[in-house]
Amino acid sequence: GENVGLHLPTLSVQEGDNSIINCAYSNSASDYFIWYKQESGKGPQFIIDIRSNMDKRQGQRVTVLLNKTVKHLSLQIAATQPGDSAVYFCAEGGGATNKLIFGTGTLLAVQP
Amino acid sequence: EPEVTQTPSHQVTQMGQEVILRCVPISNHLYFYWYRQILGQKVEFLVSFYNNEISEKSEIFDDQFSVERPDGSNFTLKIRSTKLEDSAMYFCASSRAGFSGNYGYTFGSGTRLTVV
Numbered sequence: 001g002e003n004v005g006l007h008l009p010t011l012s013v014q015e016g017d018n019s020i021i022n023c024a025y026s027n028s029a030s031d032y033f034i035w036y037k038q039e040s041g042k043g044p045q046f047i048i049d050i051r052s053n054m055d056k057r058q059g060q061r062v063t064v065l066l067n068k069t070v071k072h073l074s075l076q077i078a079a080t081q082p083g084d085s086a087v088y089f090c091a092e093g094g095g096a097t098n099k100l101i102f103g104t105g106t107l108l109a110v111q112p
Numbered sequence: 113e114p115e116v117t118q119t120p121s122h123q124v125t126q127m128g129q130e131v132i133l134r135c136v137p138i139s140n141h142l143y144f145y146w147y148r149q150i151l152g153q154k155v156e157f158l159v160s161f162y163n164n165e166i167s168e169k170s171e172i173f174d175d176q177f178s179v180e181r182p183d184g185s186n187f188t189l190k191i192r193s194t195k196l197e198d199s200a201m202y203f204c205a206s207s208r209a210g211f212s213g214n215y216g217y218t219f220g221s222g223t224r225l226t227v228v
Contacts, residue, residue: 098167
């Protein structure tokens with residue numbers, strides 16, 4: 001069945017360190033992947049996306065890596081800041097549907 | 113930057129009552145969605161809407177739920193007879209297009225529904 005999951009429910013890092021958040025997906029028909037940041041009481045906020053014809057995409061301080069062979073997605077945040085503290089969700093979509101399937105979320109806690 | 117607007121931000125209702133959650137999608141978007149998030153859990157898809165009809169719905173979206181686009185700007189989710197387990201954050205989202213293009217999938221800030 002469809003399953004998007006995260007390996008680490010909580011990640012604690014020191015301010016200034018790099019963070020890596022991982023996600024596994026199982027729907028091989030998915031061809032679009034998004035990372036969202038969710039702060040308390042707010043809706044998912046788009047961070048970065050990647051299509052299945054790419055294996056890496058960079059944004060400002062963030063990089064998404066896609067490994068289709070093992071169905072793995074990761075989000076790298078460079079020089080993590082206290083404002084990065086939030087829950088991060090991966091989501092997959094594509095194929096014959098417009099819906100997004102979300103993973104269970106990773107809480108990133110940045111220690112000053 | 114364009115936003116998806118949801119009202120109210122918090123709704124408390126008694127079990128068995130009907131509630132209507134309201135959303136104003138981004139104006140040039142064509143696809144509309146409702147998702148929900150039970151406290152501490154992941155975001156779950158409920159329904160997608162395109163060209164004035166439901167294009168897809170999940171198992172959660174049973175006969176108690178309905179959606180409507182009553183005019184050119186609003187998109188509503190109605191729960192006919194609320195149950196305790198309907199308590200959750202409900203997120204509206206909209207996108208310009210399907211996954212064939214750059215579609216700017218954007219979420220609103222949500223409505224927290226509490227059923228008592």
